[in-house]
Amino acid sequence: MTSDGVTTSRVVADVARELEIELPTLSSRMASSFLNQIPALQGDDAVTQLVVASTSSNLSTVIDVLQHGIPLHQISVPAAAAAHARRFAQRELPVEALLRAYRLGESQFVQWCLRLLAARSLDAAELLAAVQEITSVAARYIDQVCEHLVDIYETERRLWGQRADAARAASVRTVLGDETLDVGTAEAMIGARLRGWHVAAVAWLQSDPSDAARRVESAAQLLTEAYGRSPLTVLADDHTLWAWVSGTSRPRLDEQVLDRALVSHPDLHLALGDPGPDLAGFRSSHREALKAKAVAQMSGGTTARLTRFATVSISALLLDRLDEVRTWVGRTLGDLARDDEAMAKLRDTVRIFLQTGGSFTDAAARLHLHKNTVHYRVRKAEEIRGRPLGDGRLDVEVALVICRQLGGGVLMR
Template identity: 65%
Template structure:
């Protein structure tokens, strides 16, 4: 059986020979990565950094074998750390980076075994040397990969924060300064605004953990539904602004998006909510659809006091009347109370009456159709309508259009426009 000392000498000799071949081995591995991993096929400067990272890792691994250095206190080579950070900055997948290390480890072991096969060694020596090479290479890859994951995730978080902060400032300027022309706005944000846009606002409650990651998942879901990556930026720690763009008017699958958002919340239900603007074109449309999404969010939050009104996705088209009216809530509140009288009271019994009246008017004043919609007996609908007229103090036919609009405002804005019971 070979002695440890003899094993070490053989392994060191093989490593020394490979060290002399470092430029060729680096090129071999770099070409392998470019061929096997699409994420590595970036710009020339990035490929040069990848080659430097590969050379640094190989040099370290050769030194470990040649000099018998311990792996416990390994430090990630500077070039390898820089490449991991660049990978994160370009939003390239971490799995591609780790795959390169796995591929490199396999090729490294092949080189070493080939070096052993070129020597006249007893079988037990070959076995002992192979075990040491594989163990050292495995420990190196494991430790370096662990460090790289930390470097990548830290840089991704920091880079996202930096770029989001800068882009958020640019976006606020574009949204607020209507004197900006199209070219200037596109240059500031780094995004084409000549097509059709749909604005979206996703948000989480402030007490939900890990809100940034959950909101980023909402942007990914938009990408899945729309088929293209949206422009997305965190406007604060619990709100995401996003736009999807196309050369043609866009209609998002709201039901599919709502289901996907619901599923993303997991067992605890920590899913984002989302408000969607209407499709609009060009720079003006970019601003308009965002304002509509913000207005729809405001209406959605107002409805949170009524659990049956809470929706995962709310579109401006669904709440446009309430959204437009709510721009001056004080005046709207006064008008609703004047229009509905005591029918605007904020209690459950009056809410049932308002909902019955709303459906009754929607069905053209048909007691039969309203009863079918509400799953009630026709006589019950008749009673509630008469009771509502009594509470209002005048017939529903008097100012009927105003009554219908006021009922929509009550349903969608809830306590913001209702009178306190009592």
């Protein structure tokens, strides 16, 4: 028995609809596999976010093509995928890694489709026709998108390399990554003194304005005002600025000045590392600033305008072990670790209550609540947890801080 085009289109559309229902889960699973299998995608939170966004947009697009029979010549590269390719070029990451992700994604997508087809009562002809249609569309979509992405990547790489600070940016990346360099060679490469103290900063934009690079570069002036010294700066990409405030003495931050300055730059965010001496401090403070940025972006809700590594250090050091942390938080807090608004209010109340030494009066003043409300919430939290807050109090306090700083990354869904 042969399969007609109408039957094939119906079967393929049904499979696409099933995939669409699971799109958030499938996107997360696919993005995680890319990050685990492709080293060039690892270790940079900005790249990670773009991988997730690009994966989701590509999956959504190809599912729409299969579900609605959209001709591929009417499909353009998803905006998130194009942004991913440009950011890849700006950070001098290899295009081969980008293309490998697409090939891995194609393989995973086809496997998901085959499993759904296998669960259907189709005769051999119908099954073969559906498989041929899905694999053909997936392969042609990947070929088409990859061809355009290579053009986008090469164009951006050329334009980015023509910037006045392109050579310095490349040298800074080398100094940060090559542990064999001595301080003299490193100083010669970047044209800056590395003997002394350094505080690293990472500035970034959450939005996507047309003048993103100009806006993020304004962070240099803010740092100058807050530290009284001009920083060394390089653009990591058109949304991210790396900076170092350096000197013979330990740089001192005027946080009030910086807070006031950030008010006039509503889409700008800053993360600061701890001060560190010499070349080792130049590198370690930068790593800390990157981790502080990652914590800020995971916290949920409105991202903090200023995040210091010193205030999020515990959470920052746990970023690479989120699965284990989530398990520990759940064991420590019980159902108080659920990811919903009611539990968030209880966690905040308990956190402040414990920080004030278990004083209902002081906690009420900090939270702007009536003392009886604090009392009720604390008792409710103990009831939900299933044991008194004093039972493993240190663990409870640490878990509450981690929940506040890492948000949904460590909460139970």
